Amino acid sequence: xxxxxxxxxxxxxxxxxxxxxxxxxxxxxxxxxxxxxxxxxxxxxxxxxxxxxxxxxxxxxxxxxxxxxxxxxxxxxxxxxxxxxxxxxxxxxxxxxxxxxxxxxxxxxxxxxxxxxxxxxxxxxxxxxxxxxxxxxxxxxxxxxxxxxxxxxxxxxxxxxxxxxxxxxxxxxxxxxxxxxxxxxxxxxxxxxxxxxxxxxxxxxxxxxxxxxxxxxxxxxxxxxxxxxxxxxxxxxxxxxxxxxxxxxxxxxxxxxxxxxxxxxxxxxxxxxxxxxxxxxxxxxxxxxxxxxxxx
Amino acid sequence: xxxxxxxxxxxxxxxxxxxxxxxxxxxxxxxxxxxxxxxxxxxxxxxxxxxxxxxxxxxxxxxxxxxxxxxxxxxxxxxxxxxxxxxxxxxxxxxxxxxxxxxxxxxxxxxxxxxxxxxxxxxxxxxxxxxxxxxxxxxxxxx
Numbered sequence: 001x002x003x004x005x006x007x008x009x010x011x012x013x014x015x016x017x018x019x020x021x022x023x024x025x026x027x028x029x030x031x032x033x034x035x036x037x038x039x040x041x042x043x044x045x046x047x048x049x050x051x052x053x054x055x056x057x058x059x060x061x062x063x064x065x066x067x068x069x070x071x072x073x074x075x076x077x078x079x080x081x082x083x084x085x086x087x088x089x090x091x092x093x094x095x096x097x098x099x100x101x102x103x104x105x106x107x108x109x110x111x112x113x114x115x116x117x118x119x120x121x122x123x124x125x126x127x128x129x130x131x132x133x134x135x136x137x138x139x140x141x142x143x144x145x146x147x148x149x150x151x152x153x154x155x156x157x158x159x160x161x162x163x164x165x166x167x168x169x170x171x172x173x174x175x176x177x178x179x180x181x182x183x184x185x186x187x188x189x190x191x192x193x194x195x196x197x198x199x200x201x202x203x204x205x206x207x208x209x210x211x212x213x214x215x216x217x218x219x220x221x222x223x224x225x226x227x228x229x230x231x232x233x234x235x236x237x238x239x240x241x242x243x244x245x246x247x248x249x250x251x252x253x254x255x256x257x258x259x260x261x262x263x264x265x266x267x268x269x270x271x272x273x274x275x276x277x278x279x280x281x282x283x284x285x286x287x288x289x290x291x292x293x294x295x296x
Numbered sequence: 297x298x299x300x301x302x303x304x305x306x307x308x309x310x311x312x313x314x315x316x317x318x319x320x321x322x323x324x325x326x327x328x329x330x331x332x333x334x335x336x337x338x339x340x341x342x343x344x345x346x347x348x349x350x351x352x353x354x355x356x357x358x359x360x361x362x363x364x365x366x367x368x369x370x371x372x373x374x375x376x377x378x379x380x381x382x383x384x385x386x387x388x389x390x391x392x393x394x395x396x397x398x399x400x401x402x403x404x405x406x407x408x409x410x411x412x413x414x415x416x417x418x419x420x421x422x423x424x425x426x427x428x429x430x431x432x433x434x435x436x437x438x439x
Contacts, residue, residue, distance in 0.1 A: 243436035266437060284408045285365065286415035 025050075026070035026144075033148040035156055038080040038173035042096070042146045044069035047162070049142050055163035056100055065097050065109065065121040068160045068167075069144060073097070073116040084108075084158065085169035087131040094129075097122065098160075098167065101135070106167060108133045135167050153258045177240045177261045179250060180220040185241075188275050190217050193292040195281070202288070213292060215239065222247065232260075245269040245276075265289065335439055336386060338431050339393045341378040347371075349399040362404060365411035368418035369398040375417050378427050382438040383409035413438055 026045035033040050047070040052059055060066050067073040073095040080091050085108065095116045097109035112127040124130065144162035155172035195211040196204050214225045222239035229235035230249065238250030240261050247267045251260040264284045269276045281290035347370040356363055369376055376395040380386050385403050390396070394413055397404040404410035413434050420430045 243433060246433075246436060263437075284412050285361070286412045286419060 024071075029146075031146045031148065033151065033156065033158075035151060035173045036153060037176045038078065038082060040082065040148075040158065040171070041077045042074065042158070043077075044074035044096075044144070044146055045071045046143045046145065048144075049140070049163050056165050057102060060100055062100060062102050065099050065123075067095065067097050067116075067118045068146070068162065069096070070118055073114070073118055073120070074146075075114045076110065080174055082155075082171050082173050084171045085131065085133050087129060089129060095122070098133075100165075104134050104136065106133050106135045107131070108167075108169070133167050133169055135165050137164055139166065140164055141166070153260070177242075177248075177250070177263075179238050179240060179258060181217075181222050181239070181241045181247075183217065183220070185244065186217045186222050189222065189239075189269055189279075190215050191275060191294050192296040193279065194295050195290050195292040197290045198288060200287070212295070224249065237262075239267065242266060245271055267292075335382075335435070336380050338378055338380045341374050341427075342392070345373055345377045345395065347373040347395075347398075350395070351398060351402045351405070355402075356405060359405040362406070362411055365404055365414045366398055366402075368414045369395065369404070372418055372421050375421055375427055375430060376414055379413065379417060379431060379434060381410060381413060382434070383407050385410070409438055 024045070026047040029044055029046050031042040031044075049055060056062075075093055076096045077093040078089060078091050082089050082091075087108070089110060092112065093114045094110035094112060095114040097111065099107035099109065101107075107130055109122070110129040111122050111125075113122065116122065122128070139161070141161040141163060144160070146158070146160050148156050149159055149168075150157040154175060155170065157168050157170050159166060159168040161167075192212060192214045195213055197208055197211070199205050208228070212227045214227070216223050216225070222241075223236055224239050225236050227235060230237065230251075232251045233254050234252050234256075236252060238252065238258060239247035240250040241247055242263070245268060247269075248261055248263045248265055249267075250258050251262060253259045266282050267279050268282060269279045276294065278291065278293045280288055281292070283289045350369045350373065351366055353363055353366070356366060373395050376398070377393045379394040381391070381394045381397055383397075383403070385391055385397055385407070390400075394410065394417075397407065397410040398414070404414065416434060416437060417430050420433055425433070
């Protein structure tokens, strides 16, 4: 009987409770955002205000080197070089700190020693990037939140908000598909072409038909005007260079900004001398979707 | 009769007959994985490699749209064996080259990227391109 009780006691002590469950005052969270092939990840804990009347200036002292999170320091990882709030940030993983101030001028700190406790408050040292960022006052965010409220083809906005302070940092990523094309390569392609869409057996499709595309070159970029248009708000697309003579449509928004590169299609121009007489449109399986011949 | 699609979906709908005729449109077809970020060195073709392990047409009954790509793989196994697949399967155990996608379980049965790479390689090879030129083209198109 005594032995059985000892066994039960041992089981009660050493047996795992719920493998995944544990209440934390500051629960872990992770933000991951990909823009044009660059992935930015913020791993952090989320402290809550929990009724405290003042966070910044009391719970977080002015001048403190504070990690915008809790427990283990918040980390930021990027798999390509980026520009964050005007500061070049090489690809890598960093612990994230902010030197808080009663005014709007805070200091962002990225430290290459990324595995640190929130009370480590790293001093300025080599391997750190420090630069000014702007904090705005107002509103109320109960649980500290990192998010990306805006995404564009070239970047977005990385934002931290807690209590009555918000730091929003615009960022840009390296372009995987620059819109520019060398003038010498572009010149032979400029002109107007008639597009014939094809059935799988190579015969002309009944529709769409009578589509014209006018290719122009302006400010270093090739632009195609499709009549009728393909899709999207504009009848123009960039021609985004993949290789010599190979381009994919780059769709633009109402303001003319690139929003989507449709690499599922490739326009293939020949490599001959002089003006290009024609091009083909090939799909992802390399099937021939359309042919186009120059008319002007 | 003209068409004036205003959305990608609208364009596809506007081309309904054409798109349906293409079994498995690029937009609806299965992707092995999103492209990019899967760059790596191209493999060296193995001496004497051949197409003996490439799936036969009768093994592709459920994937008729893949047949032309498998035909390409049978024509140029020595070329496909020198190409790294950009769909992500290059990281799988037992994978050696794009040719591997056409053998055994044959991911190329379902993957438009595997299929596109083989068909592009075949087209360029027939046009006289070298292996290095084909690699560069595949990197540009699918990498």
